[in-house]
Amino acid sequence: MDPLQRLRERMAELADLGALDMLATWDQLVMMPSGGAEARANQLGALAQLAHERATGEEIGEWLAALEVAQLGDLDRDIVRVARREWERSCRIPADLAAERSRAHAEGQESWRRARANDDFAGFAPALERNVGLARQYGECLTQCGTGPYQELLAEYDFGLETAMLRELFSALGAALPPLAEQVRAHSPRRQLAVPVDVQHTAVRNTLRRVGVDQQGWRLDVAPHPFTAWIGRSDTRLTTRYSDGNVESLLSSLHEYGHGLYERQIDPALVRTNLGRGTSMSIHESQSKLWENHVARSPAFAEVLAGELEGAGFPLAPADLHATLTAVEPSLIRVSADPLTYPLHIILRFELELAMIEGELAVIDLPAAWHDGMQRLLGVEVPSDAQGCLQDIHWGAGSFGYFPSYALGCLIAAQLWEAMESELGPREEDLRRGEVGPIKAWLAEHVHWYGRRLDTIPLIRQATGRSLDIEPFLRYVAPLAARTP
Amino acid sequence: MDPLQRLRERMAELADLGALDMLATWDQLVMMPSGGAEARANQLGALAQLAHERATGEEIGEWLAALEVAQLGDLDRDIVRVARREWERSCRIPADLAAERSRAHAEGQESWRRARANDDFAGFAPALERNVGLARQYGECLTQCGTGPYQELLAEYDFGLETAMLRELFSALGAALPPLAEQVRAHSPRRQLAVPVDVQHTAVRNTLRRVGVDQQGWRLDVAPHPFTAWIGRSDTRLTTRYSDGNVESLLSSLHEYGHGLYERQIDPALVRTNLGRGTSMSIHESQSKLWENHVARSPAFAEVLAGELEGAGFPLAPADLHATLTAVEPSLIRVSADPLTYPLHIILRFELELAMIEGELAVIDLPAAWHDGMQRLLGVEVPSDAQGCLQDIHWGAGSFGYFPSYALGCLIAAQLWEAMESELGPREEDLRRGEVGPIKAWLAEHVHWYGRRLDTIPLIRQATGRSLDIEPFLRYVAPLAARTP
Known part of the structure; x- marks a missing residue:
C-alpha cells in the first residue's frame, strides 16, 4: 500500500x-x-x-x-x-x-x-x-540549536513558542498589571451573588442554547473541576459547576463552550488526521477566554444573562451582575482569580518553573520565592504553602511549560477580539440581543478552520496581522481597574 | 521476559x-x-x-x-x-x-x-x-472431528455446547410447552398495570438498593433496549426502560441486575486475565433469568415490589401485581413474550437457523417456515414478516448460534434455583422480606466465582450435580399455566 x-x-x-x-x-x-x-x-x-x-x-x-x-x-x-x-x-x-x-x-x-x-x-x-x-x-x-530545555517543554503544549519571547511578554505584563491591581485594591468589591443553584442551572442551559448548544451534538454535565471533552466533531461535552454562593457557572459554562466550539469548527477535511484538533494549549485557552472575558463579562451580554436569571426566577439589574462578574481583587488562589490579576498568578509560575528547569532556583527555595513573588506581583501575603506553591497539581504531575498557556490565552483572546471588532465593528449591539452568529463565523474563518495546520504564532499573525502583543489585554482590563466599585 | x-x-x-x-x-x-x-x-x-x-x-x-x-x-x-x-x-x-x-x-x-x-x-x-x-x-x-458448522457458531457464544444436545432438549421442550400454552389460551389475563413512570422509577431504585445496588459501584440509567455494562469489577451499569402502560421496568431492572451481579462476584484473582468474565451467553442469561423469573416473578417477592410501589404512591395488592408479572398469553413478538411461551420463540429460531446453516432451508422459504412454526409452536397467525421473521436484528447482524442462549438461560435458571433451594431450603420466607443475601452467596460460590474456568456444561454439572435438563423449567411454568386468571 x-x-x-x-x-x-x-x-x-x-x-x-x-x-x-x-x-x-x-x-x-x-x-x-x-x-x-x-x-x-x-x-x-x-x-x-x-x-x-x-x-x-x-x-x-x-x-x-x-x-x-x-x-x-x-x-x-x-x-x-x-x-x-x-x-x-x-x-x-x-x-x-x-x-x-x-x-x-x-x-x-x-x-x-x-x-x-x-x-x-x-x-x-x-x-x-x-x-x-x-x-x-x-x-x-x-x-536542538541551543533552544534550551524549557522551550522544548513548552513545545509539548505550544509548538514554536520561544522562551525569550515569553520572558519579554510576561515581564512587560508583570510590570503593567500590578499598578492596575493596586489601583483597585482600595475598592472592596461585592463579588458574591447568591443565586440559587436551580436558577443558575436554568439560566446556563438557556444561555448555552442561545449560542447554539443543542441536544443533538452537545451535553452539559456537572464536574468538580469544569472541563470540556470533544469525543467527536458533533459530540461535545461541556461541564460546569454550581454553587449557591456565586455565579461562577455563568462564566465557566461559556468558558467551556469556547473550547468546545473551537473543536467543532475545524475544517471537516481534517477529521481523523493528525491536524484535526486545536493547534495548541494557548490558542485553546484563547477561545475559552474570549467567551468568558469578552462575551460573558461584557456589559452588553450581562443584559442577556440577567434576563435569563430573571426568567428563571431571580431578577437583578444587569449592571449589578456585570459588576459581580468583573470585580477585581488580588487574592491567593489562581483558579478563583479575577480577570485582571489572573495573569499575574501565571507570570509567577512561569518565572519559577523556568528558573527551576534552568537550575537557577533550587526546589528547596521554592516556598520563599513564591512568597516574594506573590508579594511583588499581587501584593498579598502567603499564609501557608497549601495556599501558596502547593495549590496547583501541575508540577506534581510533571507538567512544566503548561502554565504559560493560561496567560497567553487571556492575551490572545483580547487580541483576537480587537481584530474581530475592527473587522466586524463593535459587538455591543449584537451581544445585547444575544446574537453571537458573526462572532462564531469570524472565529471559524480566522482561527478554528485551520486545526493544527498553523502553529500558535503563525495563526495569531494570520488572524490579527501582528505577533503576540499585550496591549489589547491591557486595554481590556483598564476599565475594570478604573471602575469605582 | x-x-x-x-x-x-x-x-x-x-x-x-x-x-x-x-x-x-x-x-x-x-x-x-x-x-x-x-x-x-x-x-x-x-x-x-x-x-x-x-x-x-x-x-x-x-x-x-x-x-x-x-x-x-x-x-x-x-x-x-x-x-x-x-x-x-x-x-x-x-x-x-x-x-x-x-x-x-x-x-x-x-x-x-x-x-x-x-x-x-x-x-x-x-x-x-x-x-x-x-x-x-x-x-x-x-x-474439527465432524462437529459441523453450526456447533462451531454456537461455540462462539457457548463453548462446548453440542448441536445434537440442543436438538434433543429443544425438541422435548417444544413438545411439552405448547399444550401448557394452549391450556392458558382460554384465559384472558390482565397483563396491563398502568403505574406512572415516576412511581416505577422510585420503586425500581429502592428495590435495587435492597439487593445491594449502591452508588459507589453501580449506575442505573434508561435505555431503549435495556442492557448491562460491566466496565470494571466495581463499576456496573444497569439500564432499564419505563412505560406508563406496564411495569416491565420491575422485571427488566432485576434481569439486568442478574447480569451485573454475575460479573461482580467472579474471583478477584481472575481480574484482567482471559478468565475474568462470565463464561458463556447461556450462563449469563441464566443469571438474569434467575432474578427475573425466580425472584421478581415469585409470589413472595411480589409483596416487596408491591410495597415499594405503594411507598412511591401506587397502592396495589401483591397478588394483583404477581398476576400481572406472570400472565401468560401466546403472542407474536419475542421480546414481549411471557415466561412460559418465551422459549417457544427461541426454539423456532433455533430450528430455522440450524436448517439454514445446514442448507436444509433456503432463505427464500424462511417466511413460510416461520409462519408454520409460529402456528405449530404458539398457535398464532403471523400477519406480516415485519412481525414475523424480520422482528429480530440477530440474523441481519450475522449472529447465528446466539438465540439458543435465551432459552438455555431460562432452563439453567430453573435448574440452578432448584439446586439452590434443595441446599438452602425454600427461599419464600426470605423473599417475602426482601432478603436475598443467601441467594447471592450461593450463586457466588457455585456459579460466579469460576469466571471462564468452567465452560457451560461443566459449570451446570458442578452447581447442580446433573447436566442440562428441562424438567426444572417445566416445574417452574406448570403453575403459571394451571392458574385461573
Whole structure:
C-alpha cells in the first residue's frame, strides 16, 4: 500500500484512540461510580501504552522516508510535515526516560496530594525535585540549536513558542498589571451573588442554547473541576459547576463552550488526521477566554444573562451582575482569580518553573520565592504553602511549560477580539440581543478552520496581522481597574 | 521476559480494551448525543481492529509453544488452556473471511432495518443469504472431528455446547410447552398495570438498593433496549426502560441486575486475565433469568415490589401485581413474550437457523417456515414478516448460534434455583422480606466465582450435580399455566 495511505490510516487510528481516551476520562470525571477507579486507571494505562506504541513505530519512519520525494497536495503536505515533526521528537526520547517520567508523574501527584493536605512542602520536595530533573532531561533530549530545555517543554503544549519571547511578554505584563491591581485594591468589591443553584442551572442551559448548544451534538454535565471533552466533531461535552454562593457557572459554562466550539469548527477535511484538533494549549485557552472575558463579562451580554436569571426566577439589574462578574481583587488562589490579576498568578509560575528547569532556583527555595513573588506581583501575603506553591497539581504531575498557556490565552483572546471588532465593528449591539452568529463565523474563518495546520504564532499573525502583543489585554482590563466599585 | 508473564500482560491488555469497548458502547446507548454516531463508529472500529490484531499475533503462538512444557499452577494452567483454545480458533479463520463477514454484518443490519420498516422480506433476502453463507464458511473453518458448522457458531457464544444436545432438549421442550400454552389460551389475563413512570422509577431504585445496588459501584440509567455494562469489577451499569402502560421496568431492572451481579462476584484473582468474565451467553442469561423469573416473578417477592410501589404512591395488592408479572398469553413478538411461551420463540429460531446453516432451508422459504412454526409452536397467525421473521436484528447482524442462549438461560435458571433451594431450603420466607443475601452467596460460590474456568456444561454439572435438563423449567411454568386468571 501507498505510504501516504498507511500514514493517514495510522493517524486516523491515533485520532480514534485519542477520542477514546477523552471519552474514558470524561466518563471518569462525570459518570463513573467511584468503585470504577482502579479499573479505569488500568484502562487508561493500556490505551496510553498502545497509542504510544502506534505513534512511535519504526514503520512510521519508513513511510516518512518514502514520502520525502513524493508529490503531495497542500493538505497531505501538512499531514506529513506535522507527522514527521512529532515522530522525530518522539524518537529522541529514550524509552526508559519516558517510562521513568510516567512513574514519577504518578508518584508526584500522590505526593502532592498528601503534601497539600498536610501543608507539608518538605514532604513534596523530593518528588518535585525528581520531576524537575526528569523534565530537564526530557527537554535536553529534544533540544536542538541551543533552544534550551524549557522551550522544548513548552513545545509539548505550544509548538514554536520561544522562551525569550515569553520572558519579554510576561515581564512587560508583570510590570503593567500590578499598578492596575493596586489601583483597585482600595475598592472592596461585592463579588458574591447568591443565586440559587436551580436558577443558575436554568439560566446556563438557556444561555448555552442561545449560542447554539443543542441536544443533538452537545451535553452539559456537572464536574468538580469544569472541563470540556470533544469525543467527536458533533459530540461535545461541556461541564460546569454550581454553587449557591456565586455565579461562577455563568462564566465557566461559556468558558467551556469556547473550547468546545473551537473543536467543532475545524475544517471537516481534517477529521481523523493528525491536524484535526486545536493547534495548541494557548490558542485553546484563547477561545475559552474570549467567551468568558469578552462575551460573558461584557456589559452588553450581562443584559442577556440577567434576563435569563430573571426568567428563571431571580431578577437583578444587569449592571449589578456585570459588576459581580468583573470585580477585581488580588487574592491567593489562581483558579478563583479575577480577570485582571489572573495573569499575574501565571507570570509567577512561569518565572519559577523556568528558573527551576534552568537550575537557577533550587526546589528547596521554592516556598520563599513564591512568597516574594506573590508579594511583588499581587501584593498579598502567603499564609501557608497549601495556599501558596502547593495549590496547583501541575508540577506534581510533571507538567512544566503548561502554565504559560493560561496567560497567553487571556492575551490572545483580547487580541483576537480587537481584530474581530475592527473587522466586524463593535459587538455591543449584537451581544445585547444575544446574537453571537458573526462572532462564531469570524472565529471559524480566522482561527478554528485551520486545526493544527498553523502553529500558535503563525495563526495569531494570520488572524490579527501582528505577533503576540499585550496591549489589547491591557486595554481590556483598564476599565475594570478604573471602575469605582 | 517469561512467556507466561507476557501472555498474562497481553490478556490484561485485551481485558482493558474489552472494557473500553463496553464503555464506548454503553456511552453510545445511554449518554452520547446523536451527532456522535459517526465518530463513535470509527472509534469502535479502531478498537475492534486493534484488539483483533493483539489477540491473534504470532507472538502468542510462540509464548504458548514455550508454555507447553512449563510447570504451571492451576490458575495459570487455565489461563494458558483458554488462551490456546481461542488463539487456535482465531488462526483457523482466514483474514479475508473475517473482513468480509464484518462488512456483510454491517450491511446486513442496514438491509434488515429497511426491510423491517417496509415489511419487505424479499429486500432482505440477499443480505441474509450472504450472512448465512459466510456463517457456514466460518463454522466450516473451525469444524474439527465432524462437529459441523453450526456447533462451531454456537461455540462462539457457548463453548462446548453440542448441536445434537440442543436438538434433543429443544425438541422435548417444544413438545411439552405448547399444550401448557394452549391450556392458558382460554384465559384472558390482565397483563396491563398502568403505574406512572415516576412511581416505577422510585420503586425500581429502592428495590435495587435492597439487593445491594449502591452508588459507589453501580449506575442505573434508561435505555431503549435495556442492557448491562460491566466496565470494571466495581463499576456496573444497569439500564432499564419505563412505560406508563406496564411495569416491565420491575422485571427488566432485576434481569439486568442478574447480569451485573454475575460479573461482580467472579474471583478477584481472575481480574484482567482471559478468565475474568462470565463464561458463556447461556450462563449469563441464566443469571438474569434467575432474578427475573425466580425472584421478581415469585409470589413472595411480589409483596416487596408491591410495597415499594405503594411507598412511591401506587397502592396495589401483591397478588394483583404477581398476576400481572406472570400472565401468560401466546403472542407474536419475542421480546414481549411471557415466561412460559418465551422459549417457544427461541426454539423456532433455533430450528430455522440450524436448517439454514445446514442448507436444509433456503432463505427464500424462511417466511413460510416461520409462519408454520409460529402456528405449530404458539398457535398464532403471523400477519406480516415485519412481525414475523424480520422482528429480530440477530440474523441481519450475522449472529447465528446466539438465540439458543435465551432459552438455555431460562432452563439453567430453573435448574440452578432448584439446586439452590434443595441446599438452602425454600427461599419464600426470605423473599417475602426482601432478603436475598443467601441467594447471592450461593450463586457466588457455585456459579460466579469460576469466571471462564468452567465452560457451560461443566459449570451446570458442578452447581447442580446433573447436566442440562428441562424438567426444572417445566416445574417452574406448570403453575403459571394451571392458574385461573
